[in-house]
Amino acid sequence: MSEISKKNLTEIVDLIKNKEIKSEEVTQSFITNINNDKKLNSFITNCSEVAIKKAKDFDKNPKLDTLLPGIPIAVKDLFCTDGVKTTAGSKMLENFIPSYESTITNNLWNEGAFLLGKLNCDEYAMGSSNETSFFGNVMNPIAENTVPGGSSGGSASALAADLTPVTIGTDTGGSIRQPASFTGTVGLKPTYGLCSRWGIVAFASSLDQAGPMTKTVSDCALMLEAMAGFDEKDSTSINKKKESYSKNLTDNIKGLKIGIPKEYRVDGMPKEIDQLWENGKKILKDSGAEIIDISLPNTKYALPTYYIVAPAEASSNLARYDGVKYGFRSSKGNNLIEMYENTRSEGFGDEVKRRILIGTYVLSSGYYDAYYIKAQKVRQLIKNDFDESFKTVDAILTPSTPSAAFKIAEKKDDPISMYLNDIFTVPVNLAGIPAISIPAGTDNNNYPLGLQLIGKPLDEQKLLNIAYAAEKKINFKQTLERWWER
């Protein structure tokens, strides 16, 4: 394996800017790793050929005053890419070729990066283990037959295995932070509205948010800077000035107040996670922050609320897949309605169908008030909990997940135990606020565990600073045996 691919984004950008390395060498080193991979299944589409061409073009005429000069990046296959197949991990979109580019990927390309490939994910981002993808399971590089988390599982796996220097995912209920935690990487879900949703295959529009997945907090700051920004094409995009997250990154967090919510200590949580959390508190205290006990009383209602709101929005969003204008169409059915029913039955996988049916039910006549309106009321209470806490604290520290990565098929047949994976991440999406997961330790199998920091709306800089300070003191190192190349 080439040494270049082990480096983090910030190091590679510096080498390119100092003309110590060419984009072509960088790109080739990741392509070599992609070609050597025999088991991870993290890529759905490999764009190596075009990437090498773009790297050569860059080297001929290098523009060095950009944030991501000559950097190849593979992205979750939920971002539409002009002329490159975009599947959302579904049979329904197996052959879909967008005629436009998502705003987020376009922002990356405008900063000098180019596409390396499209990464596997749970079907329509619905899943917590990447097992619902039509294109098969993804393995976590930490151990064979272990899930990488989900839904951005291919992204997390490819990043941890050095198949891409950084990547981007989407997070509706934890789909960036949980896989980051499972693979020993950094993942940020920004404030709702900070990163444009335009051109991202929609799951639950009031919860979906794109964000960076990286090896370090500095890389995360750099990527967020490239991604964030107002977009007229997204009606929920927030119109505010761009921030220089990477330039303003500091580990000086003296005097900041960090809240510890007592409701996040759940029954049956492994003691390693408790220790991890304690250690996180100690580290932030040593860095000069003040630790304050807080209460988020409605935390236990977050998952039930999510499993009404998200499927409801999904059932509306996924109504567009009817086999007419694009996507899969069944050959069965004698009339239009039967064609629709067969197309959607054959084109969607079981988990997606289950969620569409739940969503259809909670929105149906006679049940709308009892379920959907009830959930939106509780969602307000959950948001109020955070608003109240942020009157006294600057950020909140919790574990990212209630366990480390699990084995493939271990939880597949029990939807509830799968949903419980997102117990610490879901409240953040419901409240529309930012949160970051950083690697912070390991369990007794030596599998990575993450800590989550939750911030105020649009307070990403402070969140990144706290994560940066914690990262320095934790000094998490992961050496992987590259078994997937054998």
Add this chain to the structure above:
Amino acid sequence: MSIDKDKIKHISKLARILVNETKIDALANDLNSIFKFIEKLNELDTDKVEPLSSILNEPLRLRSDEVTDGKIREKILANSPKKNEEFFVVPKVIE
């Protein structure tokens, strides 16, 4: 509340998803356990709470009604599973 066969048939009709007769029981089981989990919300008294309507702190914007793209008929039609020159083709709807 429990979800039975008839209810599943009704929802699947609304969602335009054909559910295989042999899979209905397993699906009913899954949905019942999910709804049991969801109904935890009934513990909460929310009579005086307004339902959340937007997570943003600012009102939604309107953009000016202008054509900013277009003239890509061929690209759009290229993704259609069945087409005839410049039209999408669907099964016959008028007898």
